[in-house]
Amino acid sequence: MASRAKATILDIAREAGVSKSTVSLVLQGSGLIRPETAVKVRKAIEDVGYVYNRGAANLRKAHSNVIGMVINDLTNPFFAELAVGMERVFQAAGVVPFIANTAENPVRQEEVLKSLMEQGVAGLIVSPARGTTPGTFRRIETAGVPIVFTMRRLPDSRIPVIAPDNHRGSVLAAEHLIRRGHRRLAFFGGSSDLVVYQERLGGFLEACETLGIPNSDRLIVEGETSRKGGMACLETALVVPQPPTAALCFNDAVAFGVMLALRKRGLEAGADFAVVGFDDVAEAEHYSPALTSVAVDTAGLGERAAHVMLKMIQSRTTRAENHIGAVSLVVRESSGPDRNSQVGDAA
Amino acid sequence: MASRAKATILDIAREAGVSKSTVSLVLQGSGLIRPETAVKVRKAIEDVGYVYNRGAANLRKAHSNVIGMVINDLTNPFFAELAVGMERVFQAAGVVPFIANTAENPVRQEEVLKSLMEQGVAGLIVSPARGTTPGTFRRIETAGVPIVFTMRRLPDSRIPVIAPDNHRGSVLAAEHLIRRGHRRLAFFGGSSDLVVYQERLGGFLEACETLGIPNSDRLIVEGETSRKGGMACLETALVVPQPPTAALCFNDAVAFGVMLALRKRGLEAGADFAVVGFDDVAEAEHYSPALTSVAVDTAGLGERAAHVMLKMIQSRTTRAENHIGAVSLVVRESSGPDRNSQVGDAA
DNA sequence: TTGATCTATTGGAACGTTCCATTTATAGCG
DNA sequence: CGCTATAAATGGAACGTTCCAATAGATCAA
Numbered sequence A, B: 001m002a003s004r005a006k007a008t009i010l011d012i013a014r015e016a017g018v019s020k021s022t023v024s025l026v027l028q029g030s031g032l033i034r035p036e037t038a039v040k041v042r043k044a045i046e047d048v049g050y051v052y053n054r055g056a057a058n059l060r061k062a063h064s065n066v067i068g069m070v071i072n073d074l075t076n077p078f079f080a081e082l083a084v085g086m087e088r089v090f091q092a093a094g095v096v097p098f099i100a101n102t103a104e105n106p107v108r109q110e111e112v113l114k115s116l117m118e119q120g121v122a123g124l125i126v127s128p129a130r131g132t133t134p135g136t137f138r139r140i141e142t143a144g145v146p147i148v149f150t151m152r153r154l155p156d157s158r159i160p161v162i163a164p165d166n167h168r169g170s171v172l173a174a175e176h177l178i179r180r181g182h183r184r185l186a187f188f189g190g191s192s193d194l195v196v197y198q199e200r201l202g203g204f205l206e207a208c209e210t211l212g213i214p215n216s217d218r219l220i221v222e223g224e225t226s227r228k229g230g231m232a233c234l235e236t237a238l239v240v241p242q243p244p245t246a247a248l249c250f251n252d253a254v255a256f257g258v259m260l261a262l263r264k265r266g267l268e269a270g271a272d273f274a275v276v277g278f279d280d281v282a283e284a285e286h287y288s289p290a291l292t293s294v295a296v297d298t299a300g301l302g303e304r305a306a307h308v309m310l311k312m313i314q315s316r317t318t319r320a321e322n323h324i325g326a327v328s329l330v331v332r333e334s335s336g337p338d339r340n341s342q343v344g345d346a347a
Numbered sequence C: 001t002t003g004a005t006c007t008a009t010t011g012g013a014a015c016g017t018t019c020c021a022t023t024t025a026t027a028g029c030g
Numbered sequence D: 001c002g003c004t005a006t007a008a009a010t011g012g013a014a015c016g017t018t019c020c021a022a023t024a025g026a027t028c029a030a
Helices: A009-016 A020-027 A036-047 A054-060 A077-092 A108-118 A134-142 A164-180 A194-210 A227-238 A252-264 A282-286 A296-316 B009-016 B021-028 B037-050 B055-060 B078-091 B106-118 B133-144 B168-177 B197-209 B227-237 B252-265 B282-285 B297-314
Strands: A066-071 A097-103 A123-126 A145-151 A160-162 A185-188 A220-221 A246-249 A272-277 A292-295 A323-325 A328-330 B065-071 B094-099 B123-126 B146-152 B161-164 B187-188 B216-223 B246-249 B273-279 B292-295 B324-326 B328-330
Touching: A009 A020, A009 A036, A009 A282, A054 B055, A066 A077, A066 A108, A077 A097, A077 A296, A077 A328, A077 B094, A097 A108, A097 B078, A097 B106, A108 A134, A108 A160, A108 A252, A123 A296, A134 A145, A134 B009, A134 B292, A145 A220, A145 A296, A160 A164, A160 A296, A164 A194, A164 A272, A164 A292, A164 A328, A185 A194, A194 A220, A194 A246, A194 B094, A220 A227, A227 A246, A227 A252, A227 B282, A246 A252, A246 A323, A252 A282, A252 B037, A282 B227, A292 B328, A296 A323, B009 B037, B021 B037, B065 B078, B065 B106, B078 B094, B078 B282, B078 B297, B094 B106, B133 B146, B146 B297, B161 B168, B161 B297, B168 B187, B168 B197, B168 B273, B168 B292, B168 B328, B187 B197, B187 B227, B187 B252, B197 B216, B197 B324, B227 B246, B227 B252, B246 B252, B252 B273, B252 B282, B297 B324
Parallel strands: A066 A097, A066 A123, A123 A145, A145 A160, A160 A323, A185 A220, A185 A246, A246 A272, A272 A292, B065 B094, B065 B123, B123 B146, B146 B161, B161 B324, B187 B216, B187 B246, B246 B273, B273 B292
Antiparallel strands: A097 B094, A292 A328, B292 B328
């Protein structure tokens, strides 16, 4: 069975007794076709088991209907949530997003981008891998294919970015911890080659400055942005002479790691050590204790990125405004007051 | 800037002073070309910022180099792990996998499949959405495009399946619980319209049968295959007259939900109630308490699926053997002995 | 009737590749 | 030198679509 030579528009034309042009018009839903003819053609399409060849079509058409989503870590549920938001918007616009994973590997990223370009994507939404070389997106830009960065950005680039207000998020989180009486604070996870890291750490430091936490009472531990990284950070932090009593984590994955490490030591997040995450993934709410985290409206960011992309495609431009999404602190159980402090500030 | 008309193979030919055929040969790495010529051509390619048009090429070539991965729930980290295994294999074969999410929605799935087919994929690896209609893959099969199911299968279909030995996994897990002294067992999560569910539940029931757990001491609670679903299952289970003391969960997500619900009630998984998961996602090991789970060698299954797909493409067939992967029980902390039982069986 | 206008349909030339059949250049041999 | 064998490069047709300009058939106004 199977494998009779693929049916084309010409086979349909023959079957339906019309010309290939007519079939093409029907396929595009043109109003120029007499309804009865359209019906006849559509029946023929069914009968021969035709599948549209978009590659051939794109040879003549200006733009394709696929956009590429290039993600640095698909195993982080955050990106899955982001993708869901995008898909909602794209689906409504008749655009199909293809997702490709770079696994935080710049070489793989180059391959994936090349492949997507060859496929003739109409646009690219990218969360660039760590260590992306500045030139990576040059040629894509000059090819006139619109790019939008989400979450992450490149230091020098003029490519539009859709990201949360990282600085403000950290300020909110740090202020919260300080108001709860904590005086020795840590910032856990991430590494300084990420612009996002600098923003999040920057907000943390600013809040410390403003509210009078001296430099000597701040501890900064870089680490992998994963559970494992978070566990390592806590271990590191607890061996210093005057350990912190609270930590703002680079993201929720790190925060979960910190909470696990606490549990392993018989300590409880919230009661013995305050933990605040960043991103507010779905899991944060259901964790135990529930994680206080900076909510970034993940799906909303995804939708926004998709909208910006659609607008860029439509207006044939490769430029667009950045968009910094509002953030808010969701206080849950993991960020209790300092045990030795008098300051109440109950939830 | 940008947007000078896209360079084609002809532009390169002119630039390098050769014919388009020569350029094409170079592009394909043919050995028929004099090395110096190849160098000259490659330089021209760089100079004009050429991007290969795979759509045009596929018009002539038999097969494309993209395969589609259609996943029912991208937010489940299990599938991300599966994808990672596949990507390893495909990358080595010069094949690019595009991932598309169906979010467990059959309609969306149809759209996604259509799009992938139009794009001219060489093959499809699918974890079908719940409620997939039997006819969905008929036309794809008759179009001669190879399909491999992973994890899930359709009741009647002859499409090859790569999946773990669900039955055996459940037997192992249930036997473990019974040997730890548990006598009232539950099976949590999933629903009977999934073939996987029947397999996993079947193994559970068989072990109960074999080891003398009477029907009246088994509790089966269907539910969503998510954390939330797991929480609901536990609530349901604890209100029956003689509640179970242990549960095998449909997957790890459900198990995590059960553990959270236990914690909310002041109970501890492992000590007060035994929990076993299925899939052994990375998180299981790092959870607290660490989750006992049936390991299915996720990445290995992904690799296997990719290999089978490559072989099918190569041999131009739409048929292949099923592959049932070995499973093993990873005993951790969440499955402690029944408190009222004398049976020791320490870890 | 003729010509203009409109509607529905059509043929043919692109689009950017690959691949086959040729052509041209180079070398090898008696 | 002429011949064949080999290596390197080439032109043209084909792939399945879109789009433009053209056509055929109605309808309408004068």
